[in-house]
Amino acid sequence: MASENRPGSLWKRLFGDSARAFGSMSVILLVSLAIAPAKNHFSEWRHYQKEYVKLIRTRSDAVTLQRHAEFGLQQIWHPELGVVDRCTTCHLGVKEATLADVSLQPFRKHPAIPHSLTQFGCVMCHRGQGTATTVHEAHHSTDAWEEPLLPAKYMDASCGQCHFSPLRGTPALNEGRSLLAREGCVHCHNLKLADGTVMIPTDDPPDLIHIAEKTSREWIFAWVKNPQAYATSATMPNFGFSDDDTRDISAFLIAQSTPAYAPSLTTKNPRPVATGANALQAGASLYGESFCASCHATQNAAGNLVGGDLGPELTRVGSKLKPEWLEEWIRDPAGYFPATKMPHYRFNDQQIGLLAGFLESKTDNDLLSNVHLEPATQKQIEHGRLLVIEYGCASCHQINGVKKPENFAPDLSRIGSKPFAQLAFPKGVQHTLPDYITAKIANPRGFGSSLKMPKFTLAPTQIDALTTSLLALTERANTLPASLRIAAEHESHYQPAGKAGQLINDLRCFSCHRISGRGGDMAPDLSWEGSSVQRPWLLEFLKNPNTLRPTLIRRMPKFNLSDAEINTLADYILTVYETPSFDRDSIPPASLTPQLAEQGKQLFYSKYNCQSCHIVDAQKDKGYIGPVLSQAGLRLTPAWIFEWLKDPQALRPGTIEPSQHIDDADAMALTAYIMTLKLRTKQGASKQ
Amino acid sequence: MKARAILLILALGMSGCARKTATPPASTGASAVGAALVSVSGDKQVARIGTALDQPVVVQVNDAQGTAVQGASVSFSGEPGVKFDPGGGLTDASGQFASQVSAPGMSGRFLVVAATNGGKVQLTIDEIALGYEETLGRQLNAQYCARCHDPESTPDRVSNMDNLDPKPHAFTEGEALNKISDADLIAIISHGGAALNKSASMPPFGYTLSKTDIQALSSYIRAVCDPPYRAPGRVYASR
Numbered sequence: 001m002a003s004e005n006r007p008g009s010l011w012k013r014l015f016g017d018s019a020r021a022f023g024s025m026s027v028i029l030l031v032s033l034a035i036a037p038a039k040n041h042f043s044e045w046r047h048y049q050k051e052y053v054k055l056i057r058t059r060s061d062a063v064t065l066q067r068h069a070e071f072g073l074q075q076i077w078h079p080e081l082g083v084v085d086r087c088t089t090c091h092l093g094v095k096e097a098t099l100a101d102v103s104l105q106p107f108r109k110h111p112a113i114p115h116s117l118t119q120f121g122c123v124m125c126h127r128g129q130g131t132a133t134t135v136h137e138a139h140h141s142t143d144a145w146e147e148p149l150l151p152a153k154y155m156d157a158s159c160g161q162c163h164f165s166p167l168r169g170t171p172a173l174n175e176g177r178s179l180l181a182r183e184g185c186v187h188c189h190n191l192k193l194a195d196g197t198v199m200i201p202t203d204d205p206p207d208l209i210h211i212a213e214k215t216s217r218e219w220i221f222a223w224v225k226n227p228q229a230y231a232t233s234a235t236m237p238n239f240g241f242s243d244d245d246t247r248d249i250s251a252f253l254i255a256q257s258t259p260a261y262a263p264s265l266t267t268k269n270p271r272p273v274a275t276g277a278n279a280l281q282a283g284a285s286l287y288g289e290s291f292c293a294s295c296h297a298t299q300n301a302a303g304n305l306v307g308g309d310l311g312p313e314l315t316r317v318g319s320k321l322k323p324e325w326l327e328e329w330i331r332d333p334a335g336y337f338p339a340t341k342m343p344h345y346r347f348n349d350q351q352i353g354l355l356a357g358f359l360e361s362k363t364d365n366d367l368l369s370n371v372h373l374e375p376a377t378q379k380q381i382e383h384g385r386l387l388v389i390e391y392g393c394a395s396c397h398q399i400n401g402v403k404k405p406e407n408f409a410p411d412l413s414r415i416g417s418k419p420f421a422q423l424a425f426p427k428g429v430q431h432t433l434p435d436y437i438t439a440k441i442a443n444p445r446g447f448g449s450s451l452k453m454p455k456f457t458l459a460p461t462q463i464d465a466l467t468t469s470l471l472a473l474t475e476r477a478n479t480l481p482a483s484l485r486i487a488a489e490h491e492s493h494y495q496p497a498g499k500a501g502q503l504i505n506d507l508r509c510f511s512c513h514r515i516s517g518r519g520g521d522m523a524p525d526l527s528w529e530g531s532s533v534q535r536p537w538l539l540e541f542l543k544n545p546n547t548l549r550p551t552l553i554r555r556m557p558k559f560n561l562s563d564a565e566i567n568t569l570a571d572y573i574l575t576v577y578e579t580p581s582f583d584r585d586s587i588p589p590a591s592l593t594p595q596l597a598e599q600g601k602q603l604f605y606s607k608y609n610c611q612s613c614h615i616v617d618a619q620k621d622k623g624y625i626g627p628v629l630s631q632a633g634l635r636l637t638p639a640w641i642f643e644w645l646k647d648p649q650a651l652r653p654g655t656i657e658p659s660q661h662i663d664d665a666d667a668m669a670l671t672a673y674i675m676t677l678k679l680r681t682k683q684g685a686s687k688q
Numbered sequence: 689m690k691a692r693a694i695l696l697i698l699a700l701g702m703s704g705c706a707r708k709t710a711t712p713p714a715s716t717g718a719s720a721v722g723a724a725l726v727s728v729s730g731d732k733q734v735a736r737i738g739t740a741l742d743q744p745v746v747v748q749v750n751d752a753q754g755t756a757v758q759g760a761s762v763s764f765s766g767e768p769g770v771k772f773d774p775g776g777g778l779t780d781a782s783g784q785f786a787s788q789v790s791a792p793g794m795s796g797r798f799l800v801v802a803a804t805n806g807g808k809v810q811l812t813i814d815e816i817a818l819g820y821e822e823t824l825g826r827q828l829n830a831q832y833c834a835r836c837h838d839p840e841s842t843p844d845r846v847s848n849m850d851n852l853d854p855k856p857h858a859f860t861e862g863e864a865l866n867k868i869s870d871a872d873l874i875a876i877i878s879h880g881g882a883a884l885n886k887s888a889s890m891p892p893f894g895y896t897l898s899k900t901d902i903q904a905l906s907s908y909i910r911a912v913c914d915p916p917y918r919a920p921g922r923v924y925a926s927r
Contacts, residue, residue: 100919101919103767103794103796108794111794111795111819111820111821112819112820112821112903112907113820113821114820114900151738151793152737152738152769152792152793152794153736153737153738153739153790154738155737155738155820168824168827168828169820169821169823169824169827169904170823171736171823171827172736172739460740461739461740464739606888607882607888608888608891609887609888609889612836612848612851612852612889613848622851623848623851624835624846624847624848624851625835625836625848647895649895649896654831656831656832656835657891658832658891658892658893658895658896658897659895659896660880660891660892660895661895
C-alpha cells in the first residue's frame with residue numbers, strides 16, 4: 001500500500017486492466033466470504049470453550065473432564081416449558097463435581113439444587129435470554145430482548161413459580177408471601193397465584209363503624225397522621241395526609257360511627273376506674289396473670305418491645321381508649337368487633353376495673369398535646385368522606401356508608417413479568433424490575449406525589465422478601481404445564497360443633513392453637529389432644545394453666561372458666577380430638593409392672609439419654625428442650641407415650657424430637673417408667 | 689490489514705464480556721494515614737447469596753504505636769458481585785470505619801479486603817455466602833439442631849448445650865468437625881451418636897429427615913466451620 005501522489009492511482013493499480021480487475025475482485029470476494037466463518041471462529045463462546053480446555057488440561061482428571069465436555073453450540077430444549085437454553089455452550093463445567101474448587105466463571109460447578117440441571121433448563125430459574133450466544137445478550141437486557149438475569153438475592157422467586165406452599169429452602173419467598181397477606185397488601189391489590197389461589201389477607205384491620213365509642217377524634221387525628229408515632233409496631237401505613245385532610249378524615253370517622261354496646265354506654269357517666277398505686281399494682285399483676293403479653297407487646301424501659309404480636313401494641317393505650325369502652329371491651333370483645341382474635345375472658349367487675357385502670361395509666365402526654373381540633377363542620381365531614389373513598393380506607397376497614405372498593409389497586413398477578421415499557425422509573429432507581437418493585441415498596445410517593453399507595457414501615461430484608469414473592473408472579477408460571485404446579489395448602493374451614501364449639505369460638509382457641517388444619521401456630525396443635533392427656537389433668541390445666549417446658553415462656557391464659565364450661569370443653573376434647581391411629585385406652589395400667597418401670601428407668605437414663613432433653617428429677621436432670629416429665633404420669637395416657645416414643649413425628653410432624661424407631665419392648669418399658677412419674681408439688685398442677 | 693480486522697473483531701467480541709470492575713472511591717479528604725488495619729467486628733458472618741450481612745463490617749486504622757487514627761481513608765474491595773455500602777470513606781473519632789457488605793451471587797467463602805494508606809496497608813476479612821443447599825441446612829439446623837449445638841441463648845430459645853456431657857460441638861468448631869469425614873458426619877446425623885461410639889445424647893435423625901435434608905445439614909456445617917473445611921484430595925474418576 002505504497003502511497004501515490006496522484007488520485008486514482010490505487011484504483012488504476014487494482015483495476016487497471018481486466019486481469020487485475022479479475023484478481024482484485026476475487027480477493028475482495030474471498031475476504032467477504034471469509035467474514036462469516038471468521039466471525040464464527042472468533043465468537044465468544046468458542047473463546048470460552050478454548051479457555052475451558054486450557055483449564056481442564058491442568059487438572060488430574062483431565063481425561064474424564066475432556067470426555068464429559070461437549071463442544072460446539074449446546075442447547076437444552078423443552079418445548080412444553082418454552083425453554084431453549086444455550087447457556088451450557090459456555091458454562092461447560094456446571095455438572096462437573098470435581099470442579100467444585102473453580103471460582104472462575106463461566107466454568108463453576110452449579111451448586112446442589114433439588115432438581116436435575118437439565119430437567120428445566122437454566123432460564124426457568126435464572127431468567128436471561130436462553131437462545132443468546134453472547135455474554136451481553138444472554139445476561140442483560142437488550143433492545144430486542146428485555147429479560148435480564150435474576151439477581152441472586154431474589155433467587156427464591158424462581159421456586160415460587162411452581163411451589164405455592166412454603167418450602168424449607170426458600171425462607172425469603174415464604175416470608176414475602178406471608179408479608180403480602182399480613183401487611184395488608186392484598187386488601188387493595190388483587191393477587192392470584194398461578195395455581196388459582198387468590199391470596200387473602202391474614203391481618204384483621206378493625207371495623208371503624210363504632211369508632212367514636214372507642215376513642216377520641218384527637219387520637220384518630222394523631223394516628224392517621226402518623227401511626228408509628230403511637231405504636232412503633234403498627235401495621236397501618238403512613239398516607240402522608242396534610243393536617244387539614246387528617247382533620248377532615250377524623251371528623252368523618254367520628255360522624256359515621258354508630259353505637260355498638262348498650263346504647264346507654266355513650267351517654268352514661270363513665271364508671272370510676274380503679275386508681276391509686278395499689279390498684280395499679282393489682283392491675284399490673286392481673287395483666288401478667290392473664291398472660292395478656294402473649295399477644296400484646298409493650299415497650300420496656302430500654303425501648304424494646306416485649307410481648308406477642310397477635311394483638312395491637314399497648315405501650316400508649318391509655319391515650320387512645322375511652323375507659324368506659326375499654327371496660328366493655330374486656331368484658332366482651334366480640335360485642336364490638338365480631339372478627340376479633342381476642343378471647344372472651346370471664347373477668348368479674350372488679351378484675352375488669354383493675355385491668356382497665358392499669359391500661360388507662362399507660363399514657364403518653366406528648367401524643368395528643370399538640371392536637372387541637374375545632375368542632376367539625378358539615379363541609380369538613382363531607383370532604384373527609386371523599387378522602388376516605390379516594391384513598392381506599394374501606395379496602396381494609398369497615399366504614400358506615402362507604403363500600404369496599406373493587407380492584408382498588410393494580411392487579412399484581414403477573415407483576416414478575418411486567419414489561420419495561422410499562423414501567424416509569426423515577427430518578428435514582430436502576431432500570432431493572434427488582435429495583436423498580438423494591439423502590440415502589442420502600443417509597444411509593446417517590447414515584448409521584450399524587451400516588452395513593454401509602455408508605456409501610458418495613459425493614460430492608462422484608463422489602464427484599466416482598467420483592468422476591470412478587471417476582472415469582474411471572475407469565476411463565478402461568479403458562480407452565482399444570483402438572484408441574486405444587487398447589488398451595490389451604491387453611492381448612494374446620495368448625496367444632498355444639499356447645500363446646502361455641503366455647504372454643506368464644507375463647508378464640510384458634511387464635512393460637514391449630515385444630516384439624518385451622519388456626520394459629522403459637523401453641524401446640526390440639527387435633528389429637530384427646531388421645532394424649534388424662535381427664536383430671538386436663539380439667540386442672542383448663543382451670544389453672546401451667547407451662548410444661550422449663551425454658552418456654554408460658555402463653556396460655558387463664559380464662560376463669562366455670563366448672564361446667566371446663567367439663568364441656570374437656571368432654572369434647574377427650575371424645576372428638578382423638579387420633580384414628582390408636583386407641584387411647586389400649587394399654588391397661590395394670591400391664592405396666594414395677595419391674596418393667598425399673599427396666600424403663602435404665603433405658604431412659606443410659607440407653608436413650610432422655611435426660612439430655614427432659615427433666616424428671618429437678619435436682620439432677622437439666623434437659624431444657626422437651627417438656628418436664630416429673631408429672632407425665634398424671635398428664636399423659638400410656639398409649640400416647642408408647643406411640644409417641646415409637647414415632648413422635650407421626651403424631652406431631654415437625655416436632656423437635658426425632659423418630660428413633662424404638663422397638664416395642666423398649667417403648668413399653670419406657671412407658672411404664674414415665675407413667676410412674678406422678679410428682680405432686682406445692683406449686684405444680686395440683687395447686688389451686 | 690487483516691490483522692487489524694481480526695483485532696477489531698476480537699475487540700468487538702471481547703467488549704461484551706468486559707466486566708465492570710468496582711473502582712474504590714478516590715481517597716479524597718484523608719487527613720491522616722495509618723500503619724495498621726485491624727478488624728473490629730463483622731467477620732465470619734453468614735448470609736444467603738446476594739443478601740446483606742446482618743452486621744456491618746467494622747475495621748479500625750491504627751498508627752505505628754497502636755493508637756486509633758481519625759480521618760484516615762479506608763476503602764473496601766472484594767471479588768465480583770460483593771457489594772459495599774459505602775465502599776470507602778474516612779475513619780471516625782475512634783479510628784473506625786463501617787461498611788454494610790452484601791454477599792456475592794455464588795455460594796462459599798468470600799473475601800473482603802479493606803485497604804488504607806493508598807492501598808499499602810491491607811486487611812483481609814472472611815465472610816460466608818450460603819447457596820440453596822446450605823440455606824436448607826440452616827433452616828433445619830434452626831429447627832432441630834441449634835437447641836443443643838448453638839451455645840447462644842435467646843429469650844425464645846435457651847441453649848441446652850451446657851446441660852450436656854460431653855458437650856456437643858458448635859457447628860463453627862472447625863478444629864473438631866473438620867476431622868470428621870463427610871460419610872461419618874452424615875452417619876452421625878442419621879444413626880445418632882451411640883451408633884458411632886459417640887455421645888448417646890445425640891439422637892438419630894435418619895427416620896425424621898430425608899437423605900437430601902441430612903446432606904444439606906452436612907453442607908451447612910461444612911460452610912460455617914472455622915477454620916474452613918477443606919475437602920480431602922481430588923476424587924479421581926472411577927474408570
